[in-house]
Amino acid sequence: MDYLGQDRREGLGRKANSRVILVVLILASVFLLLSSLYSAQASVFKKARESVLDATSPILEVLSGPIAYVNGVIGYIGDYFAVLEQNDALRRENAELRQWMNEALELRSVVSGFERLQSYQAPPQVRPVDAYIIGEANDAFARSMIINAGRRKDVEPGQAVVDPEGLLGRIVHIGANASRVLLLTDVQSRVPVYVEGADVEGILVGRTRARPTISIIETSDDIEVIPGQRVLTSGAEGVLPRGLPVGVVEGGAGDLEVDLYANYTRARMVRVINFEFPAVTDENAEATPEDEASASDEAVAQTQAEG
């Protein structure tokens, strides 16, 4: 009545299905796994990842729209029960933000006054690229997302990806029209950061938990980090701009955990920060003091040593 489990030679594996091949393939994949420890950036692997990104991105792009819609609808159901508390919280936050807005407007007029001075040099231009999140690794250990902007839009590996609230992660692989973002929570993620007001430079290390930790690389004698202080990118490795908001310090001494601003479950539209790090050329050599450049070189060396 039922053909399940009968050895009918009808499938793909009329000849291919032998134990020997299975064992050989197991060995091959273990070999791949071991070799990817040492040559993760090998060009063959990179090429393969890029072509898979390019091949799957149209499918993901089409499907991610309806999925975002369903996510939203289900999200609304959850919000429906908490609507009063949320309203209250938003009203309070709004009042607070209005104060900040007034302060920002005042500061803007002050800053524009300074900018009119002759010695002022404009900071390097940031050319952001907007993109949608079309894919996400639903994997316990690989924390990454796929966005629909790639080489054609001048996205490059190493660039920062932010959502309206803060840093999400960095570009690791790029295809022609899609690229992969390694999230800050991934165990491979290393991002140089500093704690505002505490004079602490460090590296944000992902641990596959919701909160990455800061490992300190440069300390003054004693670290005084107060929970609630802001954590920002330090730009020490020469790729990310300095000062992108990352999160706030959570907990005290010992493991410095960071509560990220970015909301990985809500983010949909993101922005790739296409940042050109200011290089010392003849033109701006005077404006960029030597000691600052050498300091950042040191930090790069330390970053590499840590990584």
Added chain:
Amino acid sequence: MGYRAEQLFAILRSLTPTLLGFVGVLILALPIRFFEGALPTPIIPLVVVFFWSIYSPDFLPSPSVFAIGLLQDLLMGGPLGLWASVYLVTQFAVSSQRAYFLGREQKVVWMGFALAASVASLMLWLVMSLMSGVLLPIGALAAQVAATVLIYPLFGAAFRELHSRVLVEA
């Protein structure tokens, strides 16, 4: 139906389990975050590998399993060969116990899947912990495997129907 069309359908039928595995990988790569990501996405390729390794290994030969695992590694951005080895080892273990599972009640097979999935996830966790040099938290993986085990009866039944009605001509 002409001879050629029939041949084409036969090829399609024999490819179906492999394609289902690929679809399962794509589902893992979609930004599904129901209830703010509280629901983990089940690892459907694991169900595909388990099911066809027991009931009809000819429809899912090891090169197909290797391809499914490799696609998942490439798409997820993890180390290459990780999921390929997890799926292949699962196939190896399951096919050695095939005689036991054949003709058993679905409950027993379900238990078997739970065991296989736990062993596979333990392996995954050990390998990833070794590779990253720290003991990684296992909570997220446990939730994902639990979700996969929970949906097994549903997918098992669907695959049974598909296999006995469509793939193997009556």
